[in-house]
Amino acid sequence: MSGEVALTLAASGHSCADPRHLGLAAGARMRFPAGWALIEHPVQGAILFDCGYGPDAREAMRAGLRWVYRRAIHACCPPHADAAHLLRQRGLDADDVRLLVISHFHPDHIGGLGEFRNARFVAHAQGWRRIGQAGWLELLHAQIWKELLPADFAERLQLLDEDGRRPLAADLAGLGEGWDLFGDGSLHALSLPGHARGQIGLALRTRDGERVVLAADAFWRREQLDRPQALPWLTQLLAMDDAGAYLDTLRRLARFRDTHHGAWVIPSHCADTLAQWRERHPQSVLDAAD
Numbered sequence: 001m002s003g004e005v006a007l008t009l010a011a012s013g014h015s016c017a018d019p020r021h022l023g024l025a026a027g028a029r030m031r032f033p034a035g036w037a038l039i040e041h042p043v044q045g046a047i048l049f050d051c052g053y054g055p056d057a058r059e060a061m062r063a064g065l066r067w068v069y070r071r072a073i074h075a076c077c078p079p080h081a082d083a084a085h086l087l088r089q090r091g092l093d094a095d096d097v098r099l100l101v102i103s104h105f106h107p108d109h110i111g112g113l114g115e116f117r118n119a120r121f122v123a124h125a126q127g128w129r130r131i132g133q134a135g136w137l138e139l140l141h142a143q144i145w146k147e148l149l150p151a152d153f154a155e156r157l158q159l160l161d162e163d164g165r166r167p168l169a170a171d172l173a174g175l176g177e178g179w180d181l182f183g184d185g186s187l188h189a190l191s192l193p194g195h196a197r198g199q200i201g202l203a204l205r206t207r208d209g210e211r212v213v214l215a216a217d218a219f220w221r222r223e224q225l226d227r228p229q230a231l232p233w234l235t236q237l238l239a240m241d242d243a244g245a246y247l248d249t250l251r252r253l254a255r256f257r258d259t260h261h262g263a264w265v266i267p268s269h270c271a272d273t274l275a276q277w278r279e280r281h282p283q284s285v286l287d288a289a290d
Helices: 055-060 064-073 083-090 125-133 136-141 222-226 233-239 243-259 271-280
Strands: 004-017 030-041 045-049 097-101 120-124 157-160 177-180 187-191 200-206 211-216 264-267
Touching: 004 064, 004 083, 004 271, 030 083, 030 200, 030 271, 120 125, 120 187, 125 157, 211 243, 222 243, 222 264, 243 264, 264 271
Parallel strands: 004 200, 045 097, 097 120, 120 157, 211 264
Antiparallel strands: 004 030, 030 045, 177 187, 187 200, 200 211
16 A cells, blocks of 8 residues: 555663653653654655664763753663664664654754764754754753754754644544645654644554554653643643643544554653564564663
């Protein structure tokens, strides 16, 4: 069937946090993988959705306020888990990646951009404009590290703006409007506001016929999709661009999941969802030994 792609999930590094920060029951610290996806398109070739942590993030976290960030969330990104390294399991080199879709500009999503020298980038215009307009304190609060962007980033960047959104296909009903990235229905970018300014996800159908939404940080754990609710106030203060939009987005994704039997809604940081995907598709995960 036209418009179908191969999907492989991976993670480059991880962080840890108290589940109560997400409004979940008290318990041991949870590990949150820094997830990303490889999408293999029959015409466009290798595409990445984010790239997790990576060498540039690892270097940035050696000192200063970036070191504080690393210590606060126990961020870990060993070299053998870098996206460019994991892609070799698919026989791909970093230079084979021609397009990298950025969900948002947090370090656990763009920490390896510098390794993909031949890639064009796609991001939402709102997120990019914030980088250009915000002062250092706002960027610090927004967890945007400009040093992770390659020197020629702007020249390689394609922006998605609101004027370019169009109604989605019938089987994506309930997700609102989006951007058909290649004009063939294979990849639709979705606006997922709340956690970060200009956050986007991707909707696709795999070669197995499964409908998948890559939801970035619209939520962090699958339990949140089962019981959509506002986050604790401190998490809203530290990790939210728009708390109201976050809840609206979460409810929209929950309705989509509940009304589309068999659909996957995959956040970037849920270890259980990654394990479930691995169980169903053991050849469609790139693994790095801890």
